[in-house]
Amino acid sequence: METTLTNPVASRKFISDGVLGMIFLLTTEAMLFAGFISAYIVNHAGATMWPPADQPRLPIGITAINTIILLASGFLLFFFSKNFKSNQANGKNGLGILMLSMLLGLTFVSIQGIEWVRLIGYGLTTSSSLYASFFYLIIGFHGLHVLVGLAILAYLFNKVKNSKSTEDAKNTINACKLYWYFVVGIWPLLYYLVYLS
């Protein structure tokens, strides 16, 4: 029934539904992080000592390496989507690259998780100081987005693997990759604000 009623102007779509929806979603997400960041900056600026003397310091070095891992994951996704069509023409789907990108993302959250456990052991808890509260709030929310992003990439993996039409797969890739770019792209800013400033 629905197929006979398809819209006569489907060709007008400059941007596919999925990509457009994702853009609107990410605008909202960006504003969410803007809320966290502005709250953080206001409190940071008003504090007499940041970080407080009695609080453990954040692991800057290992997180720098972790930053590179996440950026590499984003780059691999870019590479995967760029070469998807030519790979498909060669009879391959390039899914190995996507898999690698996901593995790097997984490595990133795992390292973050291990660091959290260590920090809690050192006495940095949600209620130990405002400094610690903001750390867990902002980095935690980003971590949550990484997990959601990995779920989206897993969905994408499955979709590309089983998809019959290249066009369909291409649209899904274009929508899903935006989410991961957002997660990867906002991280250096958060790293700078929370760890370095």
Add this chain to the structure above:
Amino acid sequence: MENTHKISFVNKYLFSTDHKTIGAQYTIMGVLMAAVGGFLAYIFRYNLAFPGQNIPLFGALGPQQYNSFVTIHGMIMVFWVGMPVLLAGFGNFLIPMMIGTDDMAFPTLNMMSFWIFFLSAVILLASFFVPGGAFGGGWTMYPPLSANGYMVRDPNFLSALLSGSSLLILAVALEFVAMLMGGINFLVTTFNKRTKGMTAFRVPLVVWYINIAAVIFMFSVGPLVAGAFMLLFDVVLGTGFYDPARGGDPILFQHLFWFFGHPEVYVLLLPSLGVLAEVIPVFSRKPLFAYKKLVYLALLSAVLSVVVWAHHQFIAGIDPRMATFFSIGTIIISIPFAGIFLSFMATLWGGSIRFKLPMLWALGFIALFLIGGLTGLFLGSNAFDIYAHDTYFVVTHFHYTLFPDIFFGFFAAFYFWFPKFSGRTLNNTLGHLHFWLTFVFFNCTWFVLFFNGLAGQHRRIHDYSAFSNFSGGIYQTFEKFSTIGAICLILTQFIFLINVIMSMSKKKNAVKNPWEATTLEWVADSPPPHGNFPVMPEVFRGPYDYSVPGEAKDFLPQNQQ
């Protein structure tokens, strides 16, 4: 046999992906929640008029309960009535019909949106039954009351999570998720699924306005969600984001809240103004005045809406220079809305006006909103606001804006589109009775309270017996007058209910285009089947071709060549 029939019922009415069913679900849910919100209002209004007395159908009202009821009344009316009815309800019913398509871009997401909304309402109502009762710190949820005040008595994790304040935050967060899913659907549908010939400036204004409202919502909600999560963590995880003793800042929440809170007013207002922009030309038999400029004005108001928020915080200790900036912004933002209302006036001017029911609600909306809007100008200037802050003047002001917006807007739309979407007609006499009584009793309820507010009566005190200047004399008489008005206002709504029930029990008798309107939904059958149109109509003209000179008929449907 019976089993398969049941499955189809579930798919058709509960987990339907059809935009019209989802629109109806949102609307019905909104009306049910309005009944809850109205009942709460009845209870605390009764207590204000007759303090300490036993309230019929309820019993005695304690101070803590009073606070809870006032808080949840506000929450319900804004987030569980205004949002589902005006944004989600109108958006779902109207957008696919008016742009000429079969359904939303993401039907499954649309269905999920409603059920998440439903869950949020259940959580909100459940919060009445947790220890300590529903949250009572005001609908703005300001810390410290919401974070670590008397509302949260027992600070262990589980009981903190099941306290009125965290359940309220949770319910609001879920409601936002639902509206976000709806908003994304509206925008993508409007961008990508318009029928042939439906160019941007042939889209009816109500569709524009619902989409602009969705954009405002999506742009402003993020910071509030951020603020709400920080509040939730203050309650359940022992963080100190808003606790000055630990370096936090309670004013920060106010900023995050009102960064959303003020634009939210326009999220609620624009869909209703859009309805007026459809109703008024139809019953004036004239094109909408300055259609394109109305789009630009709404876009301008959307931009301005995110730079006025601190006018809610003039007495919160913000920098006076900042207060001046926000005062000026607030007064400037009335300009686009004045423009919109002037355009409605200009549309009426010289028209051959038909005083049908939708038109009466539209005109009533304008009359009441004028009072609400003008008192808003007073409050926008910080000198006056410092005096009037938190008095009945403020409460009366926003009821003069939001009541016409939510209820008059809804009823204008309801009486206008009910024949289309149900296929049935409403009783005209009952409809007139409903309109006139609502109009009169609303003014009885509210107008007198302007005087209480100007006399300095504070909005959040449950019993004025201890304050001699308010407990007797004229101001207490006003309180009683207002309460009796409110009770009559609520009873009047039963006329509406009876009218709808009577009409639903009759046969389908509505014609395709009872009001002789031009937009695409009137091309479809009444009610429109699944898929809306047998063949998607092609559009050749704008939405407001009424009384075009030299034409035989005084209206030209959009799909007429």
